[in-house]
Amino acid sequence: MGASSGVISYEGFKYQVESAARDPRTRAILLDMESPGGEAVGAFEAAAAVRAAAATKPVWTLVNGLAASAAYAIASASTRIVSIPTGISGSIGVVLAHFDYSEMLAKEGIKPTFIHAGARKVDANPYQALPEAVRERLQGEVGQFYDLFVETVAAGRPGLTEKAIRSTEAGTFMGAEALELGLIDALGTFEDVLADLSAGGGSVAQTRPVAAGPGATSPTPAVPSARTTMETPVTDTEADQVRASERARFAAILNSPEAKGREAQANELAFNTSLSAETAVAILRTAPRSSGDLAGFVAAKEGRTALSLDPEKQAKGGGNGDETLDWDEVIASENAKVPGYRKGER
Structure with a gap:
């Protein structure tokens, strides 16, 4: 049912978040929200799982249409909330219906x-x-569930008092109004958020402190609000240019004709390497059509197995002959074709 409809249980959600939090390859977690909410039972435990993950690495939420009621309870526990301009946030309330027949x-x-x-x-x-x-x-x-809801939001949104949260009276608020009320931190799109995280916007130094909220099974350590860093200050204009460049790079790789049938490779090249779009597309052009084996492709990219770009050899189960190029050789070969390329760049 869930696989075909998009419905996910609190247990399934918690498992995904906790797995991502434990995975050393995961630098940040993005919750893509489009939900009117759910049952009160289990919602605050799910929020506690997000809060625990946010203590170790950035957890961002994108209100990609709707994050209301239980969905907002979960979102409030994240490090940062961004909403599309027409996104709806809020509905901080509880309802129980009784029908008299x-x-x-x-x-x-x-x-x-x-x-x-x-x-x-x-x-x-x-x-x-x-x-x-x-x-x-x-x-x-x-009333008890409502108190838990208010406490959960207050724990995750330090700028909101319990009085301010209750004063919303379970209303829902679109984009700019939600930002004004402090229910979200910024307006943007999925591409904006992905570019921000890819450009380092989700560094632990930018993780805001959160208090241990209701439903937590153990004390949640606070993340320092500031720390000494060795980072070069970047102007807003420069940051915007980086984000725009990243969005263009993602689109150029993922929407290229060469990505068709090679979706796993295209995603890996787009999101987990800093290769130029031209180099990534060139690699896709000579790569075999995907067999769905992303793990095998990643292993080859990281040098654990030989990476063959010959479709015929792949089809025959071969590809480990003398003609096989390793990952660094492919990158060097393709980069050398880029005008203005300087050796040592990737």
């Missing part, structure tokens, strides 16, 4: 009878009117 059943001449043990076993059933005492108990449960 008793009058409809009475009109149909149907009278349900419950045979049960335990006085509260049939509380809030839909075939009887809701007693006031049961309503009060349910309202108490909703």
